[in-house]
Amino acid sequence: MFEHLFNLNNHQNNRFVNRYVALLFLASMFELFGYSRSHSLTQLATSGFIAIVAVSILLEKSIQSIHYRSLSQKKNYLYFRFEILVPLFLSIGFMLFSGLVVFFISQQNASLHANSALLTYSTIGLLLTSFIFFKLVKSNNQFRSSRTSTLILLSYFSPFVISFLVVALQPLYQNPQFDRVGAFFIALHILYFCTILTLKSSKFLMVGSPQKLDLVQLTSDLKSFDSIKKIHSVQAWTISSDLFGVKCQLSVSNNGRKPQHIVDELTDFILNRHNIEYIDVEIIHQNIQDNIDL
Structure with a gap:
């Protein structure tokens, strides 16, 4: 509580x-x-x-x-x-x-x-x-x-x-x-x-052992997106015994898409595959940095 x-x-x-x-x-x-x-x-x-x-x-x-x-x-x-x-x-x-x-x-x-x-x-x-x-x-x-x-x-x-x-x-x-x-x-x-x-x-x-967040697998999943050109950093912290928070710094190519649409797609994908409760995505594109908190 x-x-x-x-x-x-x-x-x-x-x-x-x-x-x-x-x-x-x-x-x-x-x-x-x-x-x-x-x-x-x-x-x-x-x-x-x-x-x-x-x-x-x-x-x-x-x-x-x-x-x-x-x-x-x-x-x-x-x-x-x-x-x-x-x-x-x-x-x-x-x-x-x-x-x-x-x-x-x-x-x-x-x-x-x-x-x-x-x-x-x-x-x-x-x-x-x-x-x-x-x-x-x-x-x-x-x-x-x-x-x-x-x-x-x-x-x-x-x-x-x-x-x-x-x-x-x-x-x-x-x-x-x-x-x-x-x-x-x-x-x-x-x-x-x-x-x-x-x-x-x-x-x-x-519960026997605590659950862990596989950052290697998470990074690999992020690289599978065509919109992501470079992953600058991926940080994680524990929220509870089985939930985590994640902060990502990414460079993307929007290809005519809005950055918010890319973030929404990334968020849905990550939440469906990993036990993550809080995501903070920082997009760096064309020397313009947009902070989008979800």
Whole structure:
């Protein structure tokens, strides 16, 4: 879910991510301290949700690191099984946590105390996590342009919206059942994130070796096009365990065709034959350089 946050070749960006994860855990502790004052199940669930988001980000970083090292060291994924099992057990632990929240919902008498404490610590947690999220998005163009960014945004902030609704509606309607309902929906969010964590971790345990992109074959495929006169460079990077990004610098002879038509033809051909998700084709023709991003 957060796979676009990391670029293993950009160490500065990764240091920022580590700092933001530390702030996430700090925000989780604020929410947990607020729970000790307000005794709100919603705030307890919110604390767990922030922590599971931090663990999810760390898992994505671990997965990309494992994939990179397995390719460079020519080792099986299972060689790094300890780094895979840790987030797997953490996800199972958070699943149990969300189950306990649901259990407490059914057993504990619904009540809210110290609404000011609930509001104060929820506000601090929201401000911290909002700062973290928007800085992460701003620092990574690929994540900002990803199709799932809107879904991540909604999933990320929904628990905080629920928490504020509980604070606003409970005194208005004098019904403490709002706390139970809010905690239940946040527990569902935790289960959703835990499911993603478990699936990603389990996938690495089941998959033997990482997939590779054959640059020699890709270059040979590009040379088969009559429009391509010279291949200046072909660069590739990993996006996930089985998908890659590619940047090509080419000299072409358009023969009356528009450069965009040539790029479209190349793109369709490459996507159909290789496990590539992102293509950046730079066409150099008659000393005029056109940048076309797909």
